[in-house]
Amino acid sequence: xxxxxxxxxxxxxxxxxxxxxxxxxxxxxxxxxxxxxxxxxxxxxxxxxxxxxxxxxxxxxxxxxxxxxxxxxxxxxxxxxxxxxxxxxxxxxxxxxxxxxxxxxxxxxxxxxxxxxx
Amino acid sequence: xxxxxxxxxxxxxxxxxxxxxxxxxxxxxxxxxxxxxxxxxxxxxxxxxxxxxxxxxxxxxxxxxxxxxxxxxxxxxxxxxxxxxxxxxxxxxxxxxxxxxxxxxxxxxx
Numbered sequence: 001x002x003x004x005x006x007x008x009x010x011x012x013x014x015x016x017x018x019x020x021x022x023x024x025x026x027x028x029x030x031x032x033x034x035x036x037x038x039x040x041x042x043x044x045x046x047x048x049x050x051x052x053x054x055x056x057x058x059x060x061x062x063x064x065x066x067x068x069x070x071x072x073x074x075x076x077x078x079x080x081x082x083x084x085x086x087x088x089x090x091x092x093x094x095x096x097x098x099x100x101x102x103x104x105x106x107x108x109x110x111x112x113x114x115x116x117x118x
Numbered sequence: 119x120x121x122x123x124x125x126x127x128x129x130x131x132x133x134x135x136x137x138x139x140x141x142x143x144x145x146x147x148x149x150x151x152x153x154x155x156x157x158x159x160x161x162x163x164x165x166x167x168x169x170x171x172x173x174x175x176x177x178x179x180x181x182x183x184x185x186x187x188x189x190x191x192x193x194x195x196x197x198x199x200x201x202x203x204x205x206x207x208x209x210x211x212x213x214x215x216x217x218x219x220x221x222x223x224x225x226x227x228x
Contacts, residue, residue: 035217037164044121044222045156045164045207059216062119095163104154104169105209111163 002027002107004096009112016086016116022079022096022109030054030074033099036081038092039111046092049081050099064090086116122147122208122220129226135196138223140208141189146218148189152211155184155193158222159204167206168193195225203227 008020022034036048049070050059058070069082079096093111100106123141130136140147140155147153155168166175168184171191183194191208208220 037219044205045158045209045219046121047209047217047219050217057215059214061216097164100166100169100175102152102170103173103175104152104166105156105164106166106169106175108163108165 002098004098004107004109006094006096006109006112009094009114011115011117012086013118014087014116017082017084018086018114020081020083020094020096020112020114022081024077024079024096024098027098027107029072029077032101034070034072034079035097035099035105036070036079037095037097037105037108038090038114039095040089040092043092048094051079083114086114088116090114091116119212119214119216119218122210122218124206124208124220124223126221127224127226129228130195130198131228132198132200134198135194136198136225138193138195138206138208138225140191140193140210140220142191142210142218143189145214146210146212147186147191147208149213150211153184153186153191154209155182155191156207156209157204158207164207198227200227 097105098107156164158164172184
């Protein structure tokens with residue numbers, strides 16, 4: 001069964017940086033695009049970023065563009081999200097999710113909590 | 119990148135059917151066949167229910183049904199069960215090669 005395990009969350013001050021990781025297993029990671037989706041406490045889901053299977057194309061939500069960078073290491077089956085210039089409104093649980101090749105976001109990790117607070 | 123519009127809440131009794139709407143624009147829902155629906159129970163990760171407007175992944179109950187008309191997609195749940203009580207989100211691929219989610223709908227089974 002596909003497994004996605006996020007890590008790297010924690011408490012960071014406004015203006016700070018954090019890098020999230022998503023370790024993938026039990027599927028061919030290099031063959032799938034991957035997403036980051038976040039959920040602020042008590043709020044709905046917000047799509048954050050997508051990276052193609054080979055890393056050649058990346059797309060971002062306007063709310064994180066120029067502050068967040070998505071990347072991947074296919075040799076290590078790991079997805080990353082580098083978050084810079086963090087704001088209080090970035091406080092959320094961050095999920096990584098597999099893009100099911102035009103079949104929706106078909107597998108999700110359990111999420112990692114990022115809290116931006118002084 | 120405005121969120122798709124969903125009702126904040128819907129409710130129904132066991133055995134009844136309910137429909138959750140998801141309204142976007144011609145740049146997302148209306149112009150895309152990549153509309154999907156997700157179920158989220160409290161404290162849990164979202165789960166894919168419907169993809170490509172009306173297709174169910176293997177293992178998803180056939181009492182979940184997706185459809186689309188113009189800029190509005192819909193999720194119908196027939197024969198409501200207690201375990202269907204959850205939050206439901208729609209999502210769509212957009213003409214900007216991004217994705218957008220709906221604001222979410224809380225389903226209460228009375």
